[in-house]
Each structure stands twice: as structure tokens, then as C-alpha cells.
Amino acid sequence: MPTDLPDFDLSRFLPYRLTVAAERLSAALARRYRSEFGISVAEWRVLVHLADAGAVSIRDLEARVHLEKSKASRAASRLVEAGYVVKTANPDDRRLVRLSLSDSGRTLMTDLLPLARAYQERLEYLVAPHLDGLEAALDTFMAEEPGGGGTGS
Amino acid sequence: MPTDLPDFDLSRFLPYRLTVAAERLSAALARRYRSEFGISVAEWRVLVHLADAGAVSIRDLEARVHLEKSKASRAASRLVEAGYVVKTANPDDRRLVRLSLSDSGRTLMTDLLPLARAYQERLEYLVAPHLDGLEAALDTFMAEEPGGGGTGS
DNA sequence: CAGCATTCGTTGCATCCGCAATGAGGTCAA
DNA sequence: TTGACCTCATTGCGGATGCAACGAATGCTG
Numbered sequence: 001m002p003t004d005l006p007d008f009d010l011s012r013f014l015p016y017r018l019t020v021a022a023e024r025l026s027a028a029l030a031r032r033y034r035s036e037f038g039i040s041v042a043e044w045r046v047l048v049h050l051a052d053a054g055a056v057s058i059r060d061l062e063a064r065v066h067l068e069k070s071k072a073s074r075a076a077s078r079l080v081e082a083g084y085v086v087k088t089a090n091p092d093d094r095r096l097v098r099l100s101l102s103d104s105g106r107t108l109m110t111d112l113l114p115l116a117r118a119y120q121e122r123l124e125y126l127v128a129p130h131l132d133g134l135e136a137a138l139d140t141f142m143a144e145e146p147g148g149g150g151t152g153s
Numbered sequence: 154m155p156t157d158l159p160d161f162d163l164s165r166f167l168p169y170r171l172t173v174a175a176e177r178l179s180a181a182l183a184r185r186y187r188s189e190f191g192i193s194v195a196e197w198r199v200l201v202h203l204a205d206a207g208a209v210s211i212r213d214l215e216a217r218v219h220l221e222k223s224k225a226s227r228a229a230s231r232l233v234e235a236g237y238v239v240k241t242a243n244p245d246d247r248r249l250v251r252l253s254l255s256d257s258g259r260t261l262m263t264d265l266l267p268l269a270r271a272y273q274e275r276l277e278y279l280v281a282p283h284l285d286g287l288e289a290a291l292d293t294f295m296a297e298e299p300g301g302g303g304t305g306s
Numbered sequence: 307c308a309g310c311a312t313t314c315g316t317t318g319c320a321t322c323c324g325c326a327a328t329g330a331g332g333t334c335a336a
Numbered sequence: 337t338t339g340a341c342c343t344c345a346t347t348g349c350g351g352a353t354g355c356a357a358c359g360a361a362t363g364c365t366g
Contacts, residue, residue, distance in 0.1 A: 004263075005204050005205070005259060005262055005263065005266065006263075006266045006267065006270065007205065008201060008204065008205065008266045008269060008270060009205075010198065010201045010202065010218060012273075013269065013273055014178060014273060014276045014277070015175065015178040015179040015182060015272075015276075016198070016218075016219075017288075017291050018171060018174055018175035018178055018179075018291070019175040019178075019179060020219050020295070021171055021175075021291045021294045021295060022168065022171035022172040022174075022175040023219075024294060024295065025167060025168040025171055025172075025294060026168045026171075026172060029168060040352090042352090045163065045169070048161060048163045049163065051158050051161065052158070052160065052161065052162075057314080057315090058314070058315055058316095059313085059314065059315085065163060065169075066169075066173050066176075068353085068354065068355090069314085069315070069316090070315085070316075070317080070353080070354070070355080071352085071353070071354080072315095073315060073316060073317090074316090074317095074352085074353095077316090093313095093314090093361080093362070094360085094361060094362085095313065095314045095315075095360070095361045095362065096313095096314065096315085096361095097314085097315070106158060109158050110157075110158065110159075113158065113159045113161045114159065116161060116166065117159065117161060119168075120165075120166055120167060123167045123168075123294075124167070126293055126294070126297055127289075127290045127293050127294070129289070130286040130287075130289040130290040130293065131290070132286065133283040133285065133286015133287055133289070133290065134283075134286055134287055134290035135170075136280075136282070136283040136286070137280045137283040137284070137286065137287035138170050138171070138174045140279055140280050140283065141174045141177060141178060141276075141279070141280070142173070142174060142177065144279055193322090195322095210344080210345085211344070211345055211346090212343085212344065212345085221323085221324065221325090222344085222345070222346090223323080223324070223325080223345085223346075223347080224322090224323070224324080225345095226345060226346060226347090227322085227323095227346090227347095230346090246331080246332070246343090246344090247330080247331060247332085248330070248331045248332065248343060248344045248345075249331095249343095249344065249345085250344080250345065307366100308365100308366090309364100309365090309366095310363100310364085310365090311362105311363085311364080311365100312361100312362080312363075312364090313360105313361085313362075313363090314359105314360085314361080314362095315358105315359095315360090315361105316357105316358085316359090316360105317356105317357090317358080317359105318355105318356090318357085318358095319354105319355090319356090319357105320353100320354100320355095321352100321353080321354085321355105322351105322352080322353070322354095323350105323351085323352070323353085324349105324350100324351095324352100325348105325349095325350100326347105326348090326349095327346105327347085327348080327349100328345105328346085328347080328348095329344100329345095329346090329347105330343105330344085330345090330346100331342105331343085331344080331345105332341105332342080332343075332344100333340105333341085333342075333343095334339105334340090334341085334342100335338105335339100335340095336337100336338090336339095
């Protein structure tokens, strides 16, 4: 009988742990955004980027807030339809789109941003003793190419 | 002109950072699982749990490897169809399902587990100076109820 | 200027997802 | 034993997702 499988502890596997923790941190806030404002996570990222970057293209969103372009495009469309975002063509390069907050979008962000800020502060307080280590670790993961190791062929 | 929006740095927002880092860590390995073995992340979690827990029910998977029950059910079905997993009824309680690895499933895990183990070791090596802080921070997030803060009504 | 490659955003499609409803099985008390 | 209630797993459904294909616009080379 083959009981020869190597031991493996999923609960210590870093990709798993990070995924579960990330879902957990996002869930509470995301639920609130959705129920109170009808905003999804993708839409929220778009709004936040517009709030401090002004006029932005889809590919800008893709690069800056880590949204795959079709996801960014659809999130932007929903926001336009909801009246929070205005979409114009870029006169210098008509392939590009210029997304920016409408007045009602700016008003919305006046409510949303303090919520996020408070949540961030709460999280930082919770992990205060380990915050530096956490951030350093995340920076490391983001800087490295994690798949480039020795197992490739 | 309303430039009165509060500053907010998405790139420092912990739910965002964790989500992006988690996607990054999972992506490389997940791509490989999919291309070489045709296995998704959900299916992989099921397999790993079966590899060291023996016979398991769906609700077991839900609790242990953080898979929503319909997701666990569908992942299990795909694995049964692929021949890696055997599904029997629990004779003591016929509501429950008993999932276990087939021989070919065990063979598969003989290939998969070392891959995951090597990846984990590589990640631990990368963040070695901050590993303790990272794990402590993740434990904190998992222990607390992150949405329970003062902003609720 | 003509021709070809590249960039950008959208959309079609197959799949996946979560939630709620369903149905089969089990428990408990009268 | 019967009937009300609970637990499991599956499935239907609306919506989201990622990828590839596409059309429009631009850049590049000769």
C-alpha cells in the first residue's frame, strides 16, 4: 500500500496563506462597498487611481493598479454608466481613452476614501509589531520573479 | 475646482498589497500546474488535503482548505472525472461523501508535492530576514475579525 | 506616401464564481 | 412512528473572469 507520499503542510504554504489572508482583509471592506455604494473591488481600484492621478487610460490602470485590461475596461464602463466617471477620447492619440472622475464621482470618493483610510489604520494597528517585516516581505515578493527559480527547465 | 479629495496611496493599502502579492506568488506555480498537469488551484488544494488527510467530505474541505462548498464540490467532480479521486458514500452517514486519492492520484501527487515544496523553500529563502514578521502578521490577520472595528454601526 | 508591424481598447466565448434553492438523508421529541 | 427541523452535497442562475481575436489608430521604414 503506497503511503509513501511526502508530507506537505498546506497551512504553511506561503501562496496559500497569503491568498487566504488577502481574501480575509478584502472581504469585510468589499462587502461594505458593495452594499452601501454598489461598488466592486475592481471599480474601487479604478476610482482610487482616478482620485489621485486625474486623467488616465486603460493601459495606465492595467499598469498602476494591477487590473487586467478587459477587467479595467469593463469596470470603467460600469462606472461611466453609473455616472461616476467620464470617458473622453485623447485628442493627441485617439487610440487612448481619458477617464476622469465626474463631480458625483468626486463626491463618492469623499465618502469612500476616509473609510479605506480608517481600515488601513486599523490594520496597521493590529500588526504594528510586525508591520515592518510584513512590508519588507511583500516588497521582496513584488521585486523578485518568483517563478524564475531552479525548478524551471 | 474641487481638488479637495483626501490623499490615499493605493500602493500602501494592505488589502491591495496582500492581494497583488498573493496573486503573484500563486501565478507562477498555478501556470505550471495547469500546463503540465491540467490542475487548477482549487483542484490542487483538494488533492493536497486528500494526500495527508485520507478520506474527506466536502464540508471538511470547506473548513480545512478554505474552499467554498460549491467550489469544493465542483473541483472534486473534475478530479473524479480525471481519475485522480474516488468518491464513495459514507456508510455511517449517507449525506456525507468520502473523497480519497486513487492510485493515479497518488502518483500525481508524487510529482506535484516536491514541486510545491521546492517553491516554498525558494520563497522562504527569499524572505528569510523577514519570514518571522511575515508569518506573525498573517497569523494576526487570520486571528482577528478585521471588519469588527469602530467604523461599523 | 505605401506597407507593415505595433499599440490600445472592446468584445465574444468558454469557464468559473458565489449564492440561494433543492433534495436526499438524518435527528429528535412527542 | 410521524412530522418538524437540521445537515450535506449538488445544481441553476446571473454575473464576473481571463484569454484570444478583432478593429481602429499610430509609428516606423524605405
